[in-house]
Amino acid sequence: MQHVAVVGGGIVGLAVAHELAAERGVSVTVLEKETAWAAHQTGHNSGVIHAGLYYKPGSHKARMAVAGNRSMVRFAEENGVPVEVCGKLVVATEPDELPRLQVLAERAEANGVPAKRIEAAEAREYEPEVNCLAALRVETTGIVDYGAVCQALVRRLGELGAELRTGAEVLGVRGRGGRVELATPGGIVRADALVNCAGLHSDRIARLAGLRPAARIVPFRGEYYELRHDRRHLVRGLIYPVPDPTLPFLGVHLTRMIDGSVHAGPNAVLALRREGYRWRDVSLRDLAEVARFPGSWRLARKYARTGVDEVLRSFSQRRFAASLARLVPAVRQEDLVRAEAGVRAQAMLPDGSLVDDFLFEMGPRQVHVLNAPSPAATASLEIARHVADRVMDVL
Numbered sequence: 437m438q439h440v441a442v443v444g445g446g447i448v449g450l451a452v453a454h455e456l457a458a459e460r461g462v463s464v465t466v467l468e469k470e471t472a473w474a475a476h477q478t479g480h481n482s483g484v485i486h487a488g489l490y491y492k493p494g495s496h497k498a499r500m501a502v503a504g505n506r507s508m509v510r511f512a513e514e515n516g517v518p519v520e521v522c523g524k525l526v527v528a529t530e531p532d533e534l535p536r537l538q539v540l541a542e543r544a545e546a547n548g549v550p551a552k553r554i555e556a557a558e559a560r561e562y563e564p565e566v567n568c569l570a571a572l573r574v575e576t577t578g579i580v581d582y583g584a585v586c587q588a589l590v591r592r593l594g595e596l597g598a599e600l601r602t603g604a605e606v607l608g609v610r611g612r613g614g615r616v617e618l619a620t621p622g623g624i625v626r627a628d629a630l631v632n633c634a635g636l637h638s639d640r641i642a643r644l645a646g647l648r649p650a651a652r653i654v655p656f657r658g659e660y661y662e663l664r665h666d667r668r669h670l671v672r673g674l675i676y677p678v679p680d681p682t683l684p685f686l687g688v689h690l691t692r693m694i695d696g697s698v699h700a701g702p703n704a705v706l707a708l709r710r711e712g713y714r715w716r717d718v719s720l721r722d723l724a725e726v727a728r729f730p731g732s733w734r735l736a737r738k739y740a741r742t743g744v745d746e747v748l749r750s751f752s753q754r755r756f757a758a759s760l761a762r763l764v765p766a767v768r769q770e771d772l773v774r775a776e777a778g779v780r781a782q783a784m785l786p787d788g789s790l791v792d793d794f795l796f797e798m799g800p801r802q803v804h805v806l807n808a809p810s811p812a813a814t815a816s817l818e819i820a821r822h823v824a825d826r827v828m829d830v831l
């Protein structure tokens with residue numbers, strides 16, 4: 437039996453391992469450097485099962501989000517993971533957002549996502565506190581705890597006889613005798629192929645394995661607040677702004693989580709460490725790498741104004757509340773309580789552009805996932821199918 441080592445125990449690594457073990461008759465070892473599964477992006481996100489309306493038609497993101505929306509809901513239902521398909525509103529609050537709402541509606545249609553344009557009065561039937569001129573109602577958006585999905589994947593992998601190792605950081609990779617050897621603190625792991633799903637460190641693992649990927653990971657922290665318990669009633673489901681097409685992220689939104697809490701955020705600021713959840717988390721190595729990469733400076737110039745605004749909002753709860761009040765005017769500064777932040781792994785090219793689509797690269801007996809930002813949690817079971825196909829090609 438062929439044996440595959442998967443680096444990274446986030447939702448993408450665990451989904452890939454599950455697909456290989458359950459559907460492709462391959463034995464797998466998952467190597468995760470932390471002592472728990474889903475410790476980084478997967479355990480610090482908005483918990484939204486996206487519908488797939490935002491993404492460029494025909495892209496991996498569009499196809500895999502739309503299919504992933506269905507497969508994730510099914511997986512959760514079949515494995516006893518609480519899930520709710522609550523739908524969402526994308527709201528235009530300014531007249532200049534109305535044409536962009538229309539563009540979004542057309543994109544949704546091109547991607548096969550049911551989305552209905554509604555007027556403000558109808559939007560308030562869904563969300564009585566919302567402020568908008570018009571909205572898109574998307575019925576298929578859902579919510580789930582991706583950490584709980586990972587626990588279910590781990591359980592199933594255990595039943596399939598997979599070897600699951602936490603506290604197993606991959607420190608080196610080399611090819612030897614037609615196989616792959618991975619150095620970990622616990623010793624060498626040998627496999628017939630390697631799959632790199634290391635998220636914030638995926639470019640580093642690729643370089644350790646001998647690839648020279650053009651893209652580098654830039655860590656963008658997303659900070660959240662939570663609505664105070666007695667103010668949760670202000671939001672019933674999910675309320676998003678119309679995204680600015682010139683910016684890479686969706687804009688701060690209000691999200692009901694599966695546990696009933698309401699999260700507000702995330703913003704986007706450059707993290708000063710790959711796993712920098714606070715401003716005081718700084719790594720000189722990570723910063724030096726960012727500074728040496730030509731794309732960083734080009735990106736900084738391109739988004740200078742937005743970057744400054746995001747940093748100001750990071751330090752000012754008043755500004756954060758003001759952004760949310762555009763969506764729900766009743767939200768006040770005193771309604772917000774700081775919640776845990778997340779850090780996005782976003783690939784950037786030397787020309788300063790951010791890689792929009794999911795990015796995969798192959799090496800000898802290697803498959804690397806080099807860009808899996810949102811909606812990769814939604815799409816994880818579909819990414820897993822795609823990666824498993826590539827693994828079968830390289831084995």
Ligand SMILES: Cc1cc2nc3c(=O)[nH]c(=O)nc-3n(C[C@H](O)[C@H](O)[C@H](O)COP(=O)(O)OP(=O)(O)OC[C@H]3O[C@@H](n4cnc5c(N)ncnc54)[C@H](O)[C@@H]3O)c2cc1C
Pocket residue numbers: 443444445446447448449467468469470473474475476477478479480481482483484485486604605606607633634635636637638641658702777778779780781808809810811812813814815
């Ligand atoms: C703030 C935020 C909000 C988001 N909201 C959503 C959302 O609502 N819906 C959605 O679909 N997506 C969302 N996303 C995106 C989603 O969370 C990610 O796309 C997804 O979790 C990526 O999973 P992953 O397995 O690739 O990465 P990760 O979860 O980061 O897993 C990578 C793992 O690799 C491990 N690792 C790294 N280096 C090594 C090494 N050398 N050896 C061994 N292990 C290693 C890490 O410890 C980590 O556990 C959000 C992301 C963020 C940050």
